[in-house]
Amino acid sequence: MKRKRTVTASAPGKCIITGEHFVVHGEPALVMAINRRVYVESRLKEGSDVQIASEDLGLAGCFIDDEYKPILGGMRGEAVLKPVKAAVMEVFKEAKTVKGLDLRIRSQIPVSSGLGSSAALVVASIAAVSRLLEVELSKEELFKLAVEAEKVVHVKPSGIDPLISIGGGIIAFRREEGFLPVKSPVSLPLVLGNTKTPRSTGEMVNRVAKLKEKYPEIIDPLFHSAGRLTIKAIEAVRSGDLVTLGELMNINHELLSAIGVSTPKLDNLVRKAREAGALGAKLTGAGGGGFMVALCPKERVSKVFKAIKNAKGEPYEARLEEEGVIIEEDERLR
Numbered sequence: 205m206k207r208k209r210t211v212t213a214s215a216p217g218k219c220i221i222t223g224e225h226f227v228v229h230g231e232p233a234l235v236m237a238i239n240r241r242v243y244v245e246s247r248l249k250e251g252s253d254v255q256i257a258s259e260d261l262g263l264a265g266c267f268i269d270d271e272y273k274p275i276l277g278g279m280r281g282e283a284v285l286k287p288v289k290a291a292v293m294e295v296f297k298e299a300k301t302v303k304g305l306d307l308r309i310r311s312q313i314p315v316s317s318g319l320g321s322s323a324a325l326v327v328a329s330i331a332a333v334s335r336l337l338e339v340e341l342s343k344e345e346l347f348k349l350a351v352e353a354e355k356v357v358h359v360k361p362s363g364i365d366p367l368i369s370i371g372g373g374i375i376a377f378r379r380e381e382g383f384l385p386v387k388s389p390v391s392l393p394l395v396l397g398n399t400k401t402p403r404s405t406g407e408m409v410n411r412v413a414k415l416k417e418k419y420p421e422i423i424d425p426l427f428h429s430a431g432r433l434t435i436k437a438i439e440a441v442r443s444g445d446l447v448t449l450g451e452l453m454n455i456n457h458e459l460l461s462a463i464g465v466s467t468p469k470l471d472n473l474v475r476k477a478r479e480a481g482a483l484g485a486k487l488t489g490a491g492g493g494g495f496m497v498a499l500c501p502k503e504r505v506s507k508v509f510k511a512i513k514n515a516k517g518e519p520y521e522a523r524l525e526e527e528g529v530i531i532e533e534d535e536r537l538r
Contacts, residue, residue, distance in 0.1 A: 210534045213331035214243045215369040216525040217313040218320040219394060219497050220488050221441075221449075222456045223377075223434040225412050225465060227362045230379055231431035234438055235364050236392065237372040237525040240312040242324040244288075246332040251304040254292050256285045258309040284315065287322050290353040291329035298349070299337045307332075316402035318489015322357045323365030326350045331529050343370055346529070357405070372528035376438050390444040391524070393500050395482070395508045397473040398518035401493030408490040412463050423463065430459050450483025450499045457486030465491030473517045480504065480511035497522075 216237040223233025249255065255275075257264035263277035267289045272282040288307060296302050307329065313321040327350050334341050341349070350366035364377050377383040416423045433452050440449040457474055460466055470487045473496045477485040481504035488497040496517075500508045505521060512519040 208247060209336065210245060210247050211332045211336040211531065212243060212245045212534070213328040213335070213529060213531045214241045215324040215327040215331070215529045216241050216320075216372060216527070217324050218365060218368040219396065219495075219522060220318075220364070221374075221392075221497070222437045222452060222486075223430060224318075224487075224489060224491075225409070225460065225463060226427050226430040226434075227364060227377065227379065228409055228412075229416065229427055231427055232376055232378040232434040232438075233362070233364055234374070234376055234386065234434050234441065235368050236374045236394075237368045237528065238319070238394075238396075238522040239525045240319065240520075240522070241525075242313055242321065242328050243310040244325070244328040244332045245308040245310075246329075246336045247306045248336065249304040249306045252302050254289055254305045254307065256288050256307045256309065258285070258311070260309070260311050261315070287326050287353060287357050288329045290356040291326045291350070292333055294349040294353050295330055295333045295337060295339060298334070298341070298345075299339045301337070303337065305333065305336075314398060316404065316494065317398060318403075318405075318487070318491070318494035319396070320365040320369060320489075323350065323354055324369045326353045327366050327369040327529055329353075331531050335531050335533065346370055368528070370528045372526050374441065374524065376434070386438055386441055388441045388444060390446065391502075392441070392446070392449075393502050393505050394522040395477065395498045395500055395505055395512065396488070396520040396522050397477065397496045397498070397512040397515075398520070399467070399469045399473065399493050399495070400518055401467070401469060403490060403492035403494055405490040408465050408492045412465065415463060426459055426462055430456065433459070446483055446499060446501070453484030453486045453497075453499060454478070460487055460491060467491070467493060469493075469517075470496050473512055473515055474498075476511045476515040476517075477508050480508045482508050
């Protein structure tokens with residue numbers, strides 16, 4: 205028997221407090237890592253194919269060069285597992301080698317939901333495989349590789365999702381200026397509501413871009429307003445002013461609705477959360493489905509949770525995740 209080295213990496217998902225969509229076009233966004241993670245376990249294997257399995261999704265398949273061969277779940281696995289293959293290829297380029305890999309995925313983040321599942325998956329995959337192949341990556345290098353791999357999923361990734369998955373915490377981010385850590389003197393109790401309607405981030409980003417191109421004199425001022433709103437939201441987080449932050453989240457939702465990315469189901473969950481006592485509520489992520497987020501006083505969390513459930517949403521309590529990507533190694537006899 206010989207020792208078989210296993211490297212496991214995990215990365216957190218995220219919740220955008222303010223600024224989604226607008227950040228793609230140069231405005232700031234406020235983003236928080238949440239306590240839901242994607243785990244990628246990696247081992248070397250014979251050959252040069254990359255075998256990937258996700259028990260949560262009931263998918264498994266093998267990439268041989270650019271060809272996908274399903275093992276479990278049929279060809280639908282290709283689209284879901286392709287970001288992992290893209291992440292692996294970025295590491296192979298850095299390592300200047302190609303190896304056979306066996307990757308196992310476990311996820312606490314729903315797919316295509318707006319909580320950064322694809323970025324967390326890409327970051328964890330790159331972190332695990334680079335350590336397995338003994339390729340040293342700084343956080344900056346990991347970020348660059350993750351952004352490249354994310355282009356498989358998102359047409360024009362903002363860079364927020366991999367950034368927060370790598371570093372954790374709360375950040376203010378503007379594409380041209382980078383990011384700034386934001387600290388709050390108080391906790392930010394959140395309740396997330398899943399519409400259980402999947403959507404495509406790339407499709408929603410394209411829709412907004414077309415609207416902006418068609419009506420620049422109308423849409424551009426909305427973008428600038430959203431940017432100023434996020435600056436106010438950053439100030440509110442830093443001072444622990446949750447009432448103001450909630451008001452700004454409410455306004456942000458209406459701006460997102462104005463650019464066409466909300467849905468009746470998202471609007472309903474947002475309204476029910478506010479009626480149950482949330483200080484503020486809005487969609488989070490690309491919209492078109494996915495999740496909404498409500499900021500709640502601690503004593504109202506259970507009431508808001510119940511209101512979302514009664515409205516046929518799937519509620520989750522969420523808290524800040526201070527740690528970003530985590531890597532663990534294990535050697536076992538096999």
